[in-house]
Amino acid sequence: MMRYLQIIVFISCCLSLQAQEFRLAPPILRCDQVFFDQIATVRMNFALNGAQIRYTLDGSEPSKTSPIYRKPLKIKQDATVKAIAIHRDYQSSTIAILSVLKKGISFKTAPQLKEIPAPEYAGSKAPGLVLTDGEAGTDDLNDGNWLGFKTDLGFQGSWDVPQKLQSVKVSGFTAWNSWILPPARIEVWGALTPGSWQLLVSKAYERPEKPLEGRQLYKLDFPSGDYRQIKVIVHNAGPLPENHPGKGNPAWLFVDEILFN
Amino acid sequence: MQRSTFTRTIFTFGALAPLRRFTRKPETIIGHGAFRYRVDQTWCKANPTTHPVNDCHEMAMDRSGRIFMSTNNIRNNVLIYNKDGNVLDAWGTEYPGAHGLTLHDENGTEFLYLTDYERHAVYKLSLKGKLIQEFHAPLEAGLYQQNDEFNPTETAILPNGDVLIADGYGKDYILVYGPDGKFKRHFGGKGTEPSSLNNAHGVAVDTRKRDQPEILVSSRADNTLKRYDLNGQFLGAVPLPGAYICRPVLKGDALYFAVLISKLPWDSQSGFVCILDKANQLVSVPGGSDPKRLHDTEKLYQTVQVFKHPHDVLVDADENVFVTQWNSNGVYPIRLTRI
Numbered sequence: 001m002m003r004y005l006q007i008i009v010f011i012s013c014c015l016s017l018q019a020q021e022f023r024l025a026p027p028i029l030r031c032d033q034v035f036f037d038q039i040a041t042v043r044m045n046f047a048l049n050g051a052q053i054r055y056t057l058d059g060s061e062p063s064k065t066s067p068i069y070r071k072p073l074k075i076k077q078d079a080t081v082k083a084i085a086i087h088r089d090y091q092s093s094t095i096a097i098l099s100v101l102k103k104g105i106s107f108k109t110a111p112q113l114k115e116i117p118a119p120e121y122a123g124s125k126a127p128g129l130v131l132t133d134g135e136a137g138t139d140d141l142n143d144g145n146w147l148g149f150k151t152d153l154g155f156q157g158s159w160d161v162p163q164k165l166q167s168v169k170v171s172g173f174t175a176w177n178s179w180i181l182p183p184a185r186i187e188v189w190g191a192l193t194p195g196s197w198q199l200l201v202s203k204a205y206e207r208p209e210k211p212l213e214g215r216q217l218y219k220l221d222f223p224s225g226d227y228r229q230i231k232v233i234v235h236n237a238g239p240l241p242e243n244h245p246g247k248g249n250p251a252w253l254f255v256d257e258i259l260f261n
Numbered sequence: 262m263q264r265s266t267f268t269r270t271i272f273t274f275g276a277l278a279p280l281r282r283f284t285r286k287p288e289t290i291i292g293h294g295a296f297r298y299r300v301d302q303t304w305c306k307a308n309p310t311t312h313p314v315n316d317c318h319e320m321a322m323d324r325s326g327r328i329f330m331s332t333n334n335i336r337n338n339v340l341i342y343n344k345d346g347n348v349l350d351a352w353g354t355e356y357p358g359a360h361g362l363t364l365h366d367e368n369g370t371e372f373l374y375l376t377d378y379e380r381h382a383v384y385k386l387s388l389k390g391k392l393i394q395e396f397h398a399p400l401e402a403g404l405y406q407q408n409d410e411f412n413p414t415e416t417a418i419l420p421n422g423d424v425l426i427a428d429g430y431g432k433d434y435i436l437v438y439g440p441d442g443k444f445k446r447h448f449g450g451k452g453t454e455p456s457s458l459n460n461a462h463g464v465a466v467d468t469r470k471r472d473q474p475e476i477l478v479s480s481r482a483d484n485t486l487k488r489y490d491l492n493g494q495f496l497g498a499v500p501l502p503g504a505y506i507c508r509p510v511l512k513g514d515a516l517y518f519a520v521l522i523s524k525l526p527w528d529s530q531s532g533f534v535c536i537l538d539k540a541n542q543l544v545s546v547p548g549g550s551d552p553k554r555l556h557d558t559e560k561l562y563q564t565v566q567v568f569k570h571p572h573d574v575l576v577d578a579d580e581n582v583f584v585t586q587w588n589s590n591g592v593y594p595i596r597l598t599r600i
Contacts, residue, residue, distance in 0.1 A: 022289055022300075025531065025563040047554035048564040089289070090565060139525050178526050 024085040026096035027053045027069075033100075034136035035171075035257060040075040040100040046085045055083040062095065075100055078169075080217070099217045101169055103134050104259035107157050114154030121148025121254070130256070131155060137173065137256035139214070141180075145257075146173065148180075150250040153234040155258055162192060162226035167261045168201075170218040170234060173254035174211045176244070181237035181251040182211050188220050190227035197231065209243060215256075232258055290600065291567060293552060296515070296536045296545035298582060298597035300567055304346040305593035312337055312348050317585035317594060319508070320575035321364035323371050323388060328575060330585060330594065331362040331375060339375070339390065344577065346596070352390035356380065361415035361427070361463075361508070376413040378430045383413050396426060399436060399444035415508055417464045419491060420474065427478065429462040435478060435493065448493030449478060456495035459483050463508020466491075467516070469539055479506035479518065484560075486541070499541045503560030506535075512576035514539040519571035519584060523549065523562050528588060530569040531562065534597070547582070547597060568595070 027046040034040070044053045053069035056062045059080045069083065078101050085093040111128035123130035124144030137145035147153070168188045174180055187202040200222040237251040289300040307314075314332040321329045327349060328342040338353025339362070353359065358379025365372050372393060373386045385394035398404075398411030405411055414429030422440040427433075434447045435458070449458035460482040467475045467488075475496060476489040486499040486506060503523040510517045516537040523531045533549030543552040548567045555561065569589040574582050582597040 023566045025566055028560075028562055045550075045559070045562075046564065047550035047562075049551065051564070085564075141525075175526060177528055 021091055023091040024048070024051065024087055024093040026093040027083050027085045029081060029083060029096050029098040031098060031100050033134075034098075035101050035103050035134045035259065036075075037103055038076070040079075042073045042075055042081055042098065042100065044069045044083055048085070048087065050089070051085050051087040053083050053085055055081060057081055064092070078102055097212075097214065099171075099215065101171070101217070101259055102261070104169070104261045105159070105163050105165070106134075107132055108160065109158070111155055111157030114156070115149060115151045117147040117149055118252075121146055123147050128155070128157070131258045132157070134257070136171070137215075137254075141173065141178075141254060146254050147256070149236060149253045149255075151253075152236050153232075153253060153255060155232040155234070156229070157260075158194075158229045160228075162228050163260070164224060165190065165222075165227050165230065165260055166224040167219060167221045168230075168232055169220075169259040169261070170232065170255060171257040171259070172216050172218060172234075173256070174213055174216050176210055176213065179240060179244075179246055179249065179252050180254050181240070182207060182216060183218065183234045183253060184237050185235040186218055186220060187231075187233040187235075188222065189231040189233070190225065191229040191231075192225075192227055194229055197229075200225075207237065207241070230260060289565070289567065291565060291597070292534075292536075292547040293545040296547070297600050298547055299600055301596040301598055304583075304596035305342065306346045307340065307342075307348045307593050309591060312340055312351055314340070314591050314593065316587040317572065317589075317592070318360045318587065319362040319573040320583055320585055320594065321362050321373065322575055322577065323364060324366070326577070328583065328594075329362060329364065329373060329388075331356075331359045333357060333359050333379075339373075342594075356384070358412075361413065363416045363418070365418040367422070374416040374418070374424070376416060376426070378412040378414060381408050381411045381413075383416055383424075383426055394442055396424065396438055396442060399447075402444055402447070404432065404434060404436075404447060414461075415463045417466050417476070419466060419476075420468075425464050425466075425476065427461045427464040429460055429481070433458040433461040433480075435461060435464055435476070435489075437493070446493065448489060448495075449487075455498060456487070456489075458487065463506065463518070465509040465511060467509070467511055469511065469514055469516075477509040477516070479508055481505050481507065481521070499537075501535065501543065501561065502558065503562060504535060505532075507572050510574050510576060512580065515544075515576075516541065517574045517576055517582065519574050520549070520561070521570050521572060521587060523560065528570070530566070530589075532568045532571040532586075533561075533563050534568070534571060534574055534582065534584060535561070 030043045054062045054066040057079045062084045081098045113127045185204045188200045189197045201220045236253045240246045292298045315334045318331045330340045337351035338356040338359040341350040356377045358377040361376035363374045375384045383396040398408045412430035415427040417425045424438045426436045433451045435449045437445045458480045462481040463479040467477045488496040505521045507519045534547040536545040570587045572587040573585045580599045583594045
């Protein structure tokens with residue numbers, strides 16, 4: 001009995017030792033053009049005296065030994081910027097992530113969508129244009145650059161002349177508490193002569209217990225080939241899972257851009 | 262047996278004391294310029310089993326220095342603390358949407374005005390919780406079709422005794438009632454005009470310019486404070502990008518407020534406190550970005566995660582700041598001790 005008491009006292013002492021230690025918020029990452037033509041300029045901010053920002057560009061987790069951010073970064077290739085704030089007196093922040101992507105092949109005629117987005121998240125222009133206009137959505141899902149679906153998303157576009165394609169990138173959003181989940185699966189279909197569809201790639205996304213929040217990028221590579229028609233089917237995660245407060249209700253799927261390279 | 266346990270407990274504490282000295286982190290100091298504070302998370306001594314809270318919404322202090330706090334927990338809608346954070350009293354079981362709490366000295370007698378967004382009404386109460394007067398939606402004025410469109414979040418009392426009610430979770434009007442409870446007029450309301458309000462969450466009377474008192478309203482979803490004269494004529498806006506301002510609180514020449522969040526979604530746990538000087542210039546952001554290092558249009562943001570969703574501030578005579586929080590796992594108020 002006494003031993004238990006001692007253990008409890010010891011644990012509570014340890015907890016009280018930790019009690020004053022706060023964590024930093026993640027640094028602010030900004031980019032003039034998330035979907036860029038030639039160069040993207042990425043700026044990082046964290047206005048706390050004595051704090052540093054450490055970052056990586058290769059997708060690895062930043063640590064206290066990663067490069068220190070000193071001036072805006074000029075980025076010329078697709079990159080996932082990951083950054084943390086560190087400070088002697090505080091626990092390091094969680095990771096801030098910003099993916100910047102080189103713009104792909106554009107469409108002359110507006111691509112068509114099979115499903116209609118939910119009226120409250122229908123974007124500021126024709127849905128097919130919202131997804132191919134090079135405009136990135138912000139954290140405000142009502143900014144007109146996002147499309148929200150309670151269904152799957154079927155996208156179809158075409159070109160007058162064949163285009164050489166080898167990858168499709170889908171830019172989406174995840175917010176667990178707002179019932180917005182990552183897609184379950186994405187398929188890409190191509191056709192050189194109209195209607196002669198062939199499946200180029202299909203990728204299933206396993207859902208972690210609690211997915212990463214914010215903008216997410218789904219990149220699908222396939223053997224290079226010439227196509228005049230392209231179809232991308234983004235499958236909704238389906239009903240919210242057992243461990244979600246809204247379990248059984250339909251999940252949301254949010255996409256702001258689909259890029260073709 | 263008991264004595265032995267006690268001795269050993271003391272001994273264990275004693276043995277760990279030097280360790281504690283080595284491993285204890287430095288005090289947490291937040292804020293900027295002249296407005297810097299030591300964070301005290303353990304100021305409040307309330308016991309969650311006897312005085313449970315859900316959201317801790319707002320606070321007010323009476324003449325004798327007692328702190329009144331509103332919560333939407335119907336076990337005790339109002340908790341009363343002394344300055345040391347001990348609970349002196351608690352009352353209120355019938356206000357499921359207890360939110361705005363304003364104290365007014367009416368010719369020497371103090372009253373509380375409590376808004377309830379669930380019951381769609383505002384209640385004037387004695388400091389002991391006795392109901393004195395009720396205010397309801399002014400249906401006769403044609404602004405509202407039905408009572409439940411009225412979801413008041415805040416009150417303020419004008420120098421002439423008129424009562425201002427902010428319908429911050431309803432139609433975002435500021436409604437003006439006479440002391441007798443009769444509806445007089447309104448201003449604000451949802452929209453995109455400069456004088457419009459979107460999520461008119463808080464209202465206060467600003468008497469810092471003695472000869473020109475103003476009404477300050479937080480247009481929370483716009484991240485803006487809006488200024489009106491006492492007749493409701495729009496005077497100007499104080500934009501604070503990134504700041505979802507709960508209610509303006511005035512003390513001395515300074516304007517204080519809790520910022521619920523600094524980015525969407527509404528549960529982003531990204532809040533802090535702001536302090537503005539007499540010219541409504543930002544001078545300190547406890548828990549948030551250094552105002553001196555912000556560019557013109559840059560949004561404010563959280564830097565140290567001291568707060569999750571701050572909902573109100575109370576400033577005492579020594580200019581210490583008490584902070585209540587919404588949707589933060591039932592945490593009691595945090596005290597910021599001015600240094």
